[in-house]
Amino acid sequence: MPVARPHAFTDADSPLSSLPGVGPALREKLAARGLVGLQDLWLHLPRGYEDRTALAPIRGLQPGVPAQVEGRVEAVERGFRYRPMLRVALSDESRGTLVLRFFHFRAQQAAQFAPGTRVRAYGTPRPGQLGLEMVHPSYRLLGDGDAPLGDALDPVYPEIEGIGAGNLRKLIGLALQRLPAGDALELLPPGILAELDLPPLREALRLLHNPPADADLAALQAGLHPAQRRLAIEELLAHQLSLRRQRIALQSEGAQALTGEGMLVERLRGALPFALTAAQARVFAQVREDLARPRPMLRLVQGDVGSGKTVVAAMAALLAVEQGLQAALMAPTELLAEQHFTNLCGWLEPLGVRVRWLAGKVTGKARRSALEEVADGTAQVVVGTHALMQEGVAFHDLALAIVDEQHRFGVHQRLALRDKGRAGVPHQLVMTATPIPRTLAMSAYADLDVSAIDELPPGRTPVATIALAAERRPELIERIRAACAEGRQAYWVCTLIDESDEVVAQAAQGTFEALQAALPRLRIGLVHGRLKPAAKQATMLAFKQGELDLLVATTVIEVGVDVPNASLMVIENAERLGLAQLHQLRGRVGRGSAASSCVLLYQSPLSAMARERLDTLRRTNDGFAIAEKDLQLRGPGELLGTRQTGLASFRMADLVRDADLLPRVHVLADRLLQESPEIADRIVARWVGGAARYASA
Structure with missing residues (x-):
């Protein structure tokens, strides 16, 4: 199978200033996002698509499913209870009613929605106080004549500061007119494309920027379309x-x-x-x-x-x-x-x-x-x-x-x-x-x-893991009292050092003081990143040598501390940490022969992702299985901490x-x-x- 030969093509590297309407100011805004040559715009790919080729009856709308509707304005309400708000009630021939809700609007915009006006709107309906509503949908006002529907899916591009969506779409359209012929653009061996049943690059780029009305929208939204x-x-x-x-x-x-x-x-x-x-x-x-x-x-x-x-x-x-x-x-x-x-x-x-x-x-x-x-x-x-x-x-x-x-x-x-x-x-x-x-x-x-x-x-014992709601803290404190009375040691890990209004988390300092009051007979130490290294080291050493019963710490103890006698790990606000970090913390116990436990203390209500993370930890101690799950939940950039390496900045691949x-x-x-x-x-x-x-x- 021959490997594709290189072809000379110049348009890919042509500067964006070669496009009509791209002056110094616009060129600077594009360059700030790494868009310098025509090829950069060809590869500035849509992050999603909107189907404006059809109208959905209002009565048939499903919460969470994006749709385009058309109806007449029934009523308009402006409110100022907490902040300015505009509600517009639309109804159509299906005898359904939908509320369009806006928080940012001008008086002139509100005046456009006179009762009886025909409006076409696109957005994602969700349950509101008065039935289904769309918050800040895109919309247009229609006259009484026919308004043709779109004949292709509309691409939605990643936003670029200072450039409107319409302007960006126009620029990409101009750049696509300069796409070279297929054989000048293609770098992959033809046999590979045939084997995997994939289109040539030129065809793939054209389809992704301008998908026809009959394109498989579900496959495009999932990133699984052949293009x-x-x-x-x-x-x-x-x-x-x-x-x-x-x-x-x-x-x-x-x-x-x-x-x-x-x-x-x-x-x-x-x-x-x-x-x-x-x-x-x-x-x-x-x-x-x-x-x-x-x-x-x-x-x-x-x-x-x-x-x-x-x-x-x-x-x-x-x-x-x-x-x-x-x-x-x-x-x-x-x-x-x-x-x-x-x-x-x-x-x-x-x-x-x-x-x-x-x-x-x-x-x-x-x-x-x-x-x-x-x-x-x-x-x-x-x-x-x-x-x-x-x-x-x-x-x-x-x-x-x-x-x-x-x-x-x-x-x-x-x-x-x-x-x-x-x-x-x-x-x-x-x-x-x-x-x-x-x-x-x-x-x-x-x-x-x-x-x-x-x-x-x-000789390493598997760690039993349980998740507890924060309201059950008193039971947990009793459990620590009992474990330490038997001569064992425990960790209590917090995710912040000081109290914060923005994040609902028990800070280490506050937890340390509360536990001292609740467990006056125990020897309790505190370690966090802002302590001087000597003080931190002295506390860690005292815990390792059994001079402390309970160590309250931030996630500084995530790696590198080996205390075989510690058999209980409490992780506060466990829902805020990633799976890999939770697994690392849990690995601090279970290092001796005593049966060990890890308690994941969480604040209700839990998000679906947080619940899945805690369930995964309860089910398995296998770090590789946990890493696979973490990759599914959080993606590679988070897992590797690769914001610094550029690894996670894939434009299309996942x-x-x-x-x-x-x-x-x-x-x-x-x-x-x-x-x-x-x-x-x-x-x-x-x-x-x-x-x-x-x-x-």
């Missing part, structure tokens, strides 16, 4: 190619092969108080194989909370140390970085390995001393936060960079660490305790090999809806990179643009 799938597959391919090329470029730079015998690794395994799980051993074998090659390892290790990723990272670091090289471990918060530092000191220092700590709060003499050790190679393993990537930090010979919870780091921070190697690029080991669904990993991490530690160490296209996209990406790199370049340029998207650099 939308045609654009989605090319957009997914563009992102895939962009990431793959990034990987190829990075791996062409070379790295130091770590081929030692692994004596230090064996000594560590012999000293550990536990045996590695089969999953840990499997993933370490994959990491070791990568590290032995003279090109940079790019591997993501994902595993549920408590699956033992840090041990795998420690063994990888020892392979670098054994060859006289350095390893660095970077975590997003000081709390998590300190937890890693404590673990690595406990495991590696008995083996004679020098572990150094470097974070923003290390200052003065201590900082100078740490920087000297990092620069002269005395510090063999360096642990810290993003402070490791500042310009003043020079490594002697960094061979391995380990990044924990990588999706929390900004793109440029990760690139800065990559540039710290002396002889070649450091190997990169990326870890996350937020399991990433397979479909998302295939797309979001196309430049990384993905390993999963998919079993928990033996990683959940279009997951079935990904295997095809992978095969096609491989083929294009080998056989037609110039076509690959043009596909990336069309969808991703000139700026490289460092989605997981």
Whole structure:
């Protein structure tokens, strides 16, 4: 099957000022939304469609189903009880009545709706005080003659500040007149389109911007129309190619092969108080194989909370140390970085390995001393936060960079660490305790090999999860009293630090004081992000050592705190957190042998999505199943925290809806990179643009 050959076409890159009526002011407004050339307008796709090709009888309207109606004005009412309001009652031959309601209107507009006037309106009916109503529908006043209906579905475009919908539609229409011939526009191999029964790009674009009256509106609204799938597959391919090329470029730079015998690794395994799980051993074998090659390892290790990723990272670091090289471990918060530092000191220092700590709060003499050790190679393993990537930090010979919870780091921070190697690029080991669904990993991490530690160490007990309405707080307080009386410990997690009028949430400070009053015999501590690091660390340590019974905290304890004696987790306002975060918090308990519980305390009433989230947590402890559900509910941008990476800014593709296209996209990406790199370049340029998207650099 031949790959499409490139064609020269110039119109795609023509500036928008080449369109009639686009002067400097309008060009600036369009450029603010990234619309610069004609191709940008071709790909500024509708977010929905309105069917104005038919009229619906008012009596037959369904709540929530958009419709177009036509009727005469029966009555008009202006009210000012809380704010100005205009109500217009319409009736038609079906003898039904519909209220049009407006909050923003001018006196002149209200005067137009004289009783008896014919009005055609489009909107979504919903139940109101006087039957069905449409709030701020689009409408037009009709004379007594015939007013023809539309002959095509009306596209609804994402709004652009300062440009009216009608003007935008006109501009896109002008841009579409400049679409080149099909073979000049098409970049995908013809065989692929035939195989998937998809239209050529030119046909797909024309249909999406001007769908005929008989187009499948339900398929268009769901994003499943063949024309939308045609654009989605090319957009997914563009992102895939962009990431793959990034990987190829990075791996062409070379790295130091770590081929030692692994004596230090064996000594560590012999000293550990536990045996590695089969999953840990499997993933370490994959990491070791990568590290032995003279090109940079790019591997993501994902595993549920408590699956033992840090041990795998420690063994990888020892392979670098054994060859006289350095390893660095970077975590997003000081709390998590300190937890890693404590673990690595406990495991590696008995083996004679020098572990150094470097974070923003290390200052003065201590900082100078740490920087000297990092620069002269005395510090063999360096642990810290993003402070490791500042310009003043020079490594002697960094061979391995380990990044924990990588999706929390900004793109440029990760690139800065990559540039710290002396002889070649450091190997990169990326870890996350937020399991990433397979479909998302295939797309979001196309430049990384993905390993999963998919079993928990033996002895970990599943956590029983229940959801309770906030009114039942007194019962919960009694339950905490009983658990602590038996010598166990509990967490109470709040989602805010101070009270807020805008959000109905119990703040940590208020909860801490209330619990102190309700449980005077218990030793209660408080931790939140605004405490000084030393105070925070002292409280955490006191809880870990059993000097506190109950720890009230914000979500700072989401990752990196290991207290085996804690067996009860209360999460306040659980309905406000995402599934992945709730699952992370729940993972703080169930680390010892005692049966553990997690209580999700929620404010009524619950939205449908919040109810589904809490039900999912009650049903399963499997992080991968939870991640799949989170992806369905929230979408990829939220799940990966990728507002900073551009990953979530797909124009047409949807990683959940279009997951079935990904295997095809992978095969096609491989083929294009080998056989037609110039076509690959043009596909990336069309969808991703000139700026490289460092989605997981």
